[in-house]
Amino acid sequence: MKTTMFISISLIFFTFNNSKSNLLNVNSLEPIEDTTKIEVWKTLQIHSIGELSYPSKRLEIQNTNLKALNDSIKSVLVIPVLPSKLTLQQVGLNSGQNFSYCRVLVEEIKGKNGDFLPSRTKLKSLTNEEKTIIKENYKLSIVNTFKSLGLEIKKWYPVELKEINGAFCILLKYERASIVNKSDVLVNLYCFPQNNREIDLTLSCIIEEESNWEKDFNKIINSFKLK
Numbered sequence: 057m058k059t060t061m062f063i064s065i066s067l068i069f070f071t072f073n074n075s076k077s078n079l080l081n082v083n084s085l086e087p088i089e090d091t092t093k094i095e096v097w098k099t100l101q102i103h104s105i106g107e108l109s110y111p112s113k114r115l116e117i118q119n120t121n122l123k124a125l126n127d128s129i130k131s132v133l134v135i136p137v138l139p140s141k142l143t144l145q146q147v148g149l150n151s152g153q154n155f156s157y158c159r160v161l162v163e164e165i166k167g168k169n170g171d172f173l174p175s176r177t178k179l180k181s182l183t184n185e186e187k188t189i190i191k192e193n194y195k196l197s198i199v200n201t202f203k204s205l206g207l208e209i210k211k212w213y214p215v216e217l218k219e220i221n222g223a224f225c226i227l228l229k230y231e232r233a234s235i236v237n238k239s240d241v242l243v244n245l246y247c248f249p250q251n252n253r254e255i256d257l258t259l260s261c262i263i264e265e266e267s268n269w270e271k272d273f274n275k276i277i278n279s280f281k282l283k
Contacts (some may be wrong), residue, residue, distance in 0.1 A: 074242075098133055100135060107280075108273075115147060158261045158265070160258070165258070171251075172250060205234070215227065220277060221281045223248050225248045242263045250282075
Protein backbone atom coordinates (compact mmCIF):
# COMPACT_ATOMS: atom_id res chain seq x y z
CA MET A 57 0.00 0.00 0.00
CA LYS A 58 2.81 2.37 0.95
CA THR A 59 4.70 1.36 -2.18
CA THR A 60 1.70 2.10 -4.40
CA MET A 61 1.17 5.48 -2.74
CA PHE A 62 4.87 6.34 -3.18
CA ILE A 63 4.74 5.51 -6.88
CA SER A 64 1.56 7.55 -7.33
CA ILE A 65 3.01 10.57 -5.52
CA SER A 66 6.24 10.27 -7.53
CA LEU A 67 4.28 10.08 -10.78
CA ILE A 68 2.24 13.17 -9.86
CA PHE A 69 5.41 15.02 -8.89
CA PHE A 70 7.11 14.02 -12.17
CA THR A 71 4.08 15.02 -14.26
CA PHE A 72 3.81 18.36 -12.51
CA ASN A 73 7.49 19.15 -12.98
CA ASN A 74 7.41 18.01 -16.60
CA SER A 75 4.38 20.23 -17.29
CA LYS A 76 6.04 23.09 -15.45
CA SER A 77 9.19 22.60 -17.51
CA ASN A 78 7.19 22.69 -20.75
CA LEU A 79 5.46 25.87 -19.62
CA LEU A 80 8.77 27.49 -18.76
CA ASN A 81 10.27 26.54 -22.13
CA VAL A 82 7.26 27.33 -24.29
CA ASN A 83 9.04 30.32 -25.82
CA SER A 84 11.95 28.15 -26.91
CA LEU A 85 9.76 25.83 -28.99
CA GLU A 86 10.23 25.93 -32.77
CA PRO A 87 7.44 27.94 -34.45
CA ILE A 88 4.99 25.95 -36.52
CA GLU A 89 5.69 26.56 -40.21
CA ASP A 90 2.87 28.15 -42.20
CA THR A 91 2.73 25.86 -45.22
CA THR A 92 0.39 28.23 -47.06
CA LYS A 93 3.31 30.61 -47.52
CA ILE A 94 5.71 28.03 -48.95
CA GLU A 95 6.41 28.65 -52.64
CA VAL A 96 5.63 25.69 -54.90
CA TRP A 97 7.03 26.02 -58.40
CA LYS A 98 5.99 23.67 -61.16
CA THR A 99 7.52 23.21 -64.59
CA LEU A 100 5.49 23.11 -67.79
CA GLN A 101 7.07 21.11 -70.59
CA ILE A 102 5.44 22.21 -73.83
CA HIS A 103 5.85 19.93 -76.84
CA SER A 104 7.98 21.45 -79.64
CA ILE A 105 8.31 24.72 -77.69
CA GLY A 106 10.31 24.23 -74.51
CA GLU A 107 9.64 24.70 -70.81
CA LEU A 108 9.00 27.28 -68.13
CA SER A 109 8.40 27.25 -64.38
CA TYR A 110 5.66 29.09 -62.49
CA PRO A 111 4.45 29.54 -58.87
CA SER A 112 1.51 27.13 -58.68
CA LYS A 113 0.04 28.74 -55.55
CA ARG A 114 -0.18 32.10 -57.31
CA LEU A 115 -0.89 31.16 -60.93
CA GLU A 116 -3.19 28.58 -62.51
CA ILE A 117 -3.77 27.29 -66.03
CA GLN A 118 -6.72 28.96 -67.73
CA ASN A 119 -7.14 26.82 -70.87
CA THR A 120 -10.31 24.72 -70.61
CA ASN A 121 -8.79 21.44 -71.79
CA LEU A 122 -5.74 21.82 -69.50
CA LYS A 123 -7.39 22.93 -66.22
CA ALA A 124 -7.10 19.43 -64.76
CA LEU A 125 -3.33 19.95 -64.59
CA ASN A 126 -3.90 22.52 -61.83
CA ASP A 127 -4.80 19.69 -59.44
CA SER A 128 -1.79 17.56 -60.30
CA ILE A 129 0.71 16.94 -57.51
CA LYS A 130 3.50 16.41 -60.05
CA SER A 131 6.24 19.03 -60.18
CA VAL A 132 6.64 18.62 -63.95
CA LEU A 133 3.55 18.91 -66.15
CA VAL A 134 3.70 17.81 -69.79
CA ILE A 135 1.61 19.57 -72.43
CA PRO A 136 1.63 17.37 -75.57
CA VAL A 137 0.27 20.02 -77.93
CA LEU A 138 0.39 23.79 -77.50
CA PRO A 139 -3.09 25.33 -77.72
CA SER A 140 -3.40 28.46 -79.86
CA LYS A 141 -2.26 30.23 -76.70
CA LEU A 142 -1.27 28.81 -73.31
CA THR A 143 -2.53 31.07 -70.53
CA LEU A 144 -1.62 31.27 -66.84
CA GLN A 145 -3.69 33.58 -64.63
CA GLN A 146 -3.96 34.53 -60.96
CA VAL A 147 -5.12 31.62 -58.80
CA GLY A 148 -8.84 31.71 -58.04
CA LEU A 149 -10.10 33.18 -61.31
CA ASN A 150 -11.19 29.79 -62.65
CA SER A 151 -13.60 29.52 -59.71
CA GLY A 152 -14.57 33.19 -59.81
CA GLN A 153 -12.79 34.11 -56.59
CA ASN A 154 -10.00 36.43 -57.70
CA PHE A 155 -10.69 39.33 -60.03
CA SER A 156 -7.27 40.94 -59.97
CA TYR A 157 -5.28 40.77 -63.21
CA CYS A 158 -2.13 38.81 -64.00
CA ARG A 159 -1.37 36.86 -67.16
CA VAL A 160 1.49 34.77 -68.47
CA LEU A 161 0.96 33.79 -72.11
CA VAL A 162 2.93 31.47 -74.37
CA GLU A 163 2.06 31.71 -78.05
CA GLU A 164 3.49 30.28 -81.24
CA ILE A 165 3.26 32.46 -84.36
CA LYS A 166 3.85 30.36 -87.47
CA GLY A 167 5.27 31.65 -90.74
CA LYS A 168 7.50 30.66 -93.65
CA ASN A 169 11.25 30.30 -93.77
CA GLY A 170 12.79 33.74 -93.54
CA ASP A 171 9.73 35.45 -92.06
CA PHE A 172 11.58 35.88 -88.76
CA LEU A 173 15.17 36.30 -87.66
CA PRO A 174 17.14 33.03 -87.34
CA SER A 175 17.09 31.39 -83.90
CA ARG A 176 20.91 31.38 -83.97
CA THR A 177 21.00 35.21 -84.00
CA LYS A 178 23.53 36.51 -81.48
CA LEU A 179 23.60 39.98 -79.96
CA LYS A 180 27.33 40.39 -80.42
CA SER A 181 27.04 39.68 -84.15
CA LEU A 182 24.54 42.50 -84.79
CA THR A 183 25.65 45.96 -85.86
CA ASN A 184 24.20 49.04 -84.18
CA GLU A 185 22.24 49.77 -87.34
CA GLU A 186 20.76 46.27 -87.39
CA LYS A 187 19.81 46.56 -83.73
CA THR A 188 18.04 49.86 -84.39
CA ILE A 189 16.11 48.43 -87.35
CA ILE A 190 15.00 45.38 -85.36
CA LYS A 191 13.78 47.54 -82.46
CA GLU A 192 11.90 49.97 -84.72
CA ASN A 193 10.24 47.21 -86.76
CA TYR A 194 9.00 45.33 -83.72
CA LYS A 195 7.70 48.46 -82.03
CA LEU A 196 5.92 49.56 -85.22
CA SER A 197 4.30 46.12 -85.49
CA ILE A 198 2.79 46.45 -82.01
CA VAL A 199 1.64 50.02 -82.66
CA ASN A 200 -0.11 49.00 -85.88
CA THR A 201 -1.75 46.00 -84.20
CA PHE A 202 -3.15 48.18 -81.42
CA LYS A 203 -4.43 50.76 -83.91
CA SER A 204 -6.24 48.08 -85.90
CA LEU A 205 -7.97 46.92 -82.70
CA GLY A 206 -8.84 50.42 -81.53
CA LEU A 207 -6.70 50.02 -78.41
CA GLU A 208 -4.35 52.52 -76.82
CA ILE A 209 -0.74 52.27 -75.66
CA LYS A 210 -0.28 54.73 -72.80
CA LYS A 211 3.49 54.54 -72.42
CA TRP A 212 6.50 52.93 -74.10
CA TYR A 213 9.70 51.78 -72.42
CA PRO A 214 12.94 51.42 -74.42
CA VAL A 215 12.90 48.33 -76.63
CA GLU A 216 15.61 45.88 -75.58
CA LEU A 217 17.49 43.10 -77.35
CA LYS A 218 18.40 40.27 -74.98
CA GLU A 219 19.62 36.70 -74.76
CA ILE A 220 17.79 34.42 -72.30
CA ASN A 221 19.21 30.97 -71.68
CA GLY A 222 21.10 31.28 -74.96
CA ALA A 223 18.09 32.36 -77.04
CA PHE A 224 17.92 35.76 -78.75
CA CYS A 225 14.79 37.80 -78.08
CA ILE A 226 13.25 41.25 -78.34
CA LEU A 227 11.68 42.72 -75.20
CA LEU A 228 8.79 45.11 -75.80
CA LYS A 229 7.64 46.77 -72.59
CA TYR A 230 4.67 49.13 -72.51
CA GLU A 231 1.62 50.25 -70.59
CA ARG A 232 -1.79 49.83 -72.16
CA ALA A 233 -5.33 50.74 -71.30
CA SER A 234 -7.30 47.89 -69.78
CA ILE A 235 -10.00 46.27 -71.87
CA VAL A 236 -12.26 45.35 -68.96
CA ASN A 237 -11.66 47.91 -66.20
CA LYS A 238 -10.09 51.29 -65.44
CA SER A 239 -6.71 49.99 -64.26
CA ASP A 240 -3.90 50.26 -66.83
CA VAL A 241 -1.81 47.16 -67.53
CA LEU A 242 1.97 46.76 -67.67
CA VAL A 243 3.07 44.39 -70.43
CA ASN A 244 6.42 42.64 -70.91
CA LEU A 245 6.43 40.92 -74.30
CA TYR A 246 9.42 38.70 -75.10
CA CYS A 247 9.62 37.74 -78.79
CA PHE A 248 11.85 34.77 -79.67
CA PRO A 249 12.29 34.59 -83.49
CA GLN A 250 13.08 31.17 -84.99
CA ASN A 251 13.28 31.68 -88.76
CA ASN A 252 9.89 30.18 -89.73
CA ARG A 253 8.09 30.92 -86.48
CA GLU A 254 8.19 33.10 -83.39
CA ILE A 255 7.56 32.12 -79.78
CA ASP A 256 6.09 34.95 -77.72
CA LEU A 257 6.12 34.99 -73.92
CA THR A 258 3.97 37.74 -72.42
CA LEU A 259 3.92 38.69 -68.74
CA SER A 260 1.41 41.33 -67.73
CA CYS A 261 -0.29 42.70 -64.62
CA ILE A 262 -2.08 45.78 -63.32
CA ILE A 263 0.46 48.58 -62.95
CA GLU A 264 -0.40 49.11 -59.28
CA GLU A 265 0.45 45.43 -58.62
CA GLU A 266 3.82 45.37 -60.39
CA SER A 267 5.79 45.01 -57.15
CA ASN A 268 3.59 42.04 -56.21
CA TRP A 269 4.52 40.14 -59.38
CA GLU A 270 7.98 41.43 -60.29
CA LYS A 271 9.90 38.71 -58.44
CA ASP A 272 7.78 35.93 -59.94
CA PHE A 273 8.02 37.40 -63.44
CA ASN A 274 11.81 37.50 -63.23
CA LYS A 275 11.96 33.86 -62.16
CA ILE A 276 9.51 32.80 -64.88
CA ILE A 277 11.40 34.48 -67.73
CA ASN A 278 14.73 33.16 -66.47
CA SER A 279 13.27 29.62 -66.38
CA PHE A 280 12.06 29.83 -69.98
CA LYS A 281 14.07 27.47 -72.19
CA LEU A 282 13.35 26.86 -75.85
CA LYS A 283 13.95 23.53 -77.58
